Amino acid sequence: MSDAVAQQIEEQEPEVDLSLANSVIDKYIDLPGNLMPVLQGVQDEYGYIPRVAADLIAERLNVYPSQIYGVLTFYAQFHLKPRGRFIIRVCVGTACHVQGAPRIVETFFDKLGIGHAETTPDLRYTFEKVACLGACGMAPLAMVNDSTYGSMTVQKVAEIVDDYNQRPLK
Amino acid sequence: MVNLTIDDKQVTAPKTATIYEAAKLNGINIPILCHDNKLKPFGACRMCLVEVEQMKGRQIPACTTPVTEGMIILTSTPDIVKARKMVLELLLLNHPIDCPVCDKGGDCDLQNLTYEYKVSANRFTDEKFHHEIDYNNPLIERDMNRCVLCGKCARICDEIVSFGALTFIDRGIETKIGCEFEGALNCEFCGSCVSVCPVGSLLARPFKFKSRFWALTKQKTVCGYCGTGCNLTLGVKDNKVLTTIYDDNQGFHKGQLCVRGRFGYQFINSDKRLAKPLIRRGNSLVESSWDEALELVAGRLKSGNVAALATPRLANEEIVLFKKLMELSGSKDYDHSAGYAHSALTEGFAKSLGATASPSTILDIQKSDLLLVVKTDAYETHPVVGFEINMAVKNKGVKLYILSDKRGKLARLPDAKTLLHTPGNEIALINAVAKTILDEKLAGASAGSVEGFVELEKGLSAFTPELVSAQCGLTADEIKQLARAYAAAEKPLIIFPVGLAYPGHNAEMASALANLAILTGKLGVEGSGILCMSEKNNSQGAVDMGFYPEAGAKNAIQILDGCASGAVKTLFVAGENPLVSYPDQTRVRNALEKVDFLVVSDLFLTETAAMADVVLPACSFAEKEGTFTAIDRRVQHFKPAIQKIGQSRSDFEIFSTLITLLGGRAPVSPAAVFAEIAAGVPGYESMNYATLGETGQFAKVAIKPVFNSVSLTASKAESGKMALVTGSALYHCGTLSQYGEGPMHVCPEGYLEISRTDAANMKVGNDDLLTVTSASGSAKLKARVSPRMPVGVVFSPYHFSDSSVNQFWSGAAVTWVTLAK
Structure with missing residues (x-):
């Protein structure tokens, strides 16, 4: 990521209320090995780890900022960019693949106007292709946040997107 | 010690050694990319694979495997050579072969190993990396395309420098070394990462395209900045110092340097260096011959009312000559470092310890179990001592207490306890700690019999933790806890910096701290005691040579006042720049304007030199011979690394000629003067240039502890300021x-x-x-x-x-x- 990209992200980043991060840190500050729970807690609050929150964590936990970034980029669970309110995951594992998952994925791309691991500008959706969700009997499978949608069809993609378009962002 | 066999050779090694270390100790070289003798074993590069018979011929890394009794090790069987070749092939898959334009060429571990193992072709193919090169700072270039991920840079920045600018980012094939959020390097720029990089990923930008490594002459010397006494290797070509070269066997610090030592050498060959003597004619300084300039100065020195200020950057031999010159001029008025910057030694320690030097050394830091550091600035004034503190705290679990008026890098070390007090209250705080030790009967058994004990008890009576804490913005408990921890420690070591910028770190503070050390009775125990860190490369030497006023003579401030009043007619300033570095510029300027005749010898036309009647171009430490005495009285000999620049002369030559002109007999060489020093200066006995060698020798410090009760209160806070x-x-x-x-x-x-x-x-x-x-x-x-x-x-x-x-x-x-x- 170049400086220009970093700057772009910073510009995209909405105003971050650090009191949320501070209260997460307060909770774990005296716990040995507190970096992971703090990072996870902060991500729960914001949906991702804002740069300013990472800097705050570095200062308050007395951990090098570089080290925090190393941890954040090592684990796939951490996100450095704002994520959508609704995370759509479509399985492209073997069972789903033979049941037509690639067409489901293409249809989501068309409907949402974003690609894999991207987020819509209104922060409503983040789309991800995943390897296996562990429910091959329901192939092809999609998930939106914690809701599961089995036996997906192209029509159901439209219905799901229409449904979630109506839901509130907050 | 354990016995083992390496390559059919019976050898012994310490129990704690790794196979790699055991082999090295016994002259067997195992190739490696990710190892540095200052860092913890890491095992990243897989170049050091060896076979151990007891491990069924498996290939194991020598750098992370400890030796055991009876081990039979083979370091270069055909299988191992094959494995190493493959490691190199894999590294060269992504590493660009741009050696002709890489500054590391000739000094590159990867290049050397590729050559040694004859890896002339690669069985694999892959794309090279396309990382952006970080040119954002002027000192360190980061080209991650060349990186072999040995991790040495990230480890040294953490383990020794304790800054943590670099780390591993991402994982798998994407892994790279970088800073947070992949931004530009923004750190202390000590260049430790550059020094350990085995390839051309981290390079010193000031040296880029200046010379091939093999064309440099390597000259060992002693750093000319602070008083730590670090050893340097200068890379010289065509009489120019082009870089500093890392040598991990050099000095107590094993080649570790700070930003000044590593990147601050350019003053030696600076364009601004004075090349010829200057004499004032009317309003301007015009070039003259040495003869004319020195005759003029000698004439003034003969006419009396002379005083001198010297920089403690001069060599011991030069300071001795300068003193001789002053004696010939009939003057006892000479001083250095504005007078107050050496008072901790010349007055404080002189009274409390009966010596003008610290009883402890830098080596004690690693052997201590509790460090009490006054001001976090100790890191800034002497960064390599700071590294020693980092390592002691992080690797050895040494406790760290800091008394400071601000936080700083030391305060961020693990479990460091900082007593953040209001400015100027150090002495009250130290006294309160001593008072607690007395009140809670934590003093050593012998304390009561030390001279001055009764006076100390009386003197401390007002410094109860309760009273002092209120004044300092602390709690009484914090002070008491420090006192208890300090008294309970087996080997407590006090460290404090002194210098031009630290007028509060004076004789009183030195005595107050000495009282603490004497009270617990652990003075003289290895790893404990007190270490006063004087500012410049030869500050301790200037004190040892006695370049400060005896009773009745004028000190630096009185000399300047004398200049203003007309009592001093000729002022000889050697290397100091009081107009910038001494307090109260108006007072200094007035003095220098008023004085009848001002002689300045310096490398540069400093603000002070610009006011002079005669300016003598002196040369730098890299162009002369002599000795420097470090803060812990390590005396080190240095030799010229380059020829003198322009017509500049060493202060030794300048003072010698002047002594001759004044009718004295000048010693023939620095060695001859050092022989006089060895004969006359306590602690320097039996030293000569040959015995000093490369590592130097400690001048012994004989102490006679006495309690010296001091009290000094901070200037009253002015409201709204x-x-x-x-x-x-x-x-x-x-x-x-x-x-x-x-x-x-x-x-x-x-x-x-x-x-x-x-x-x-x-x-x-x-x-x-x-x-x-x-x-x-x-x-x-x-x-x-x-x-x-x-x-x-x-x-x-x-x-x-x-x-x-x-x-x-x-x-x-x-x-x-x-x-x-």
């Missing part, structure tokens, strides 16, 4: 570093550090210009908003000619100032 504390910036040392391009790249000008709260209240941001006004003057400085400053306290470093602090700082430990936008 901020407390200004002066100090050193990490990147600089004295005013000399202004001529080092490296330090000036990263810290080009003076600044005023201000707390976040005060900045928010005043609506001040970084780089906003602030007018600082005190009773003695005012100046404009750029603001630097910093989380380390407490509310109501501001800090400014003193090194800079432009925006120098002495415009509004008159030498008080705490100056009360107002700020305006």
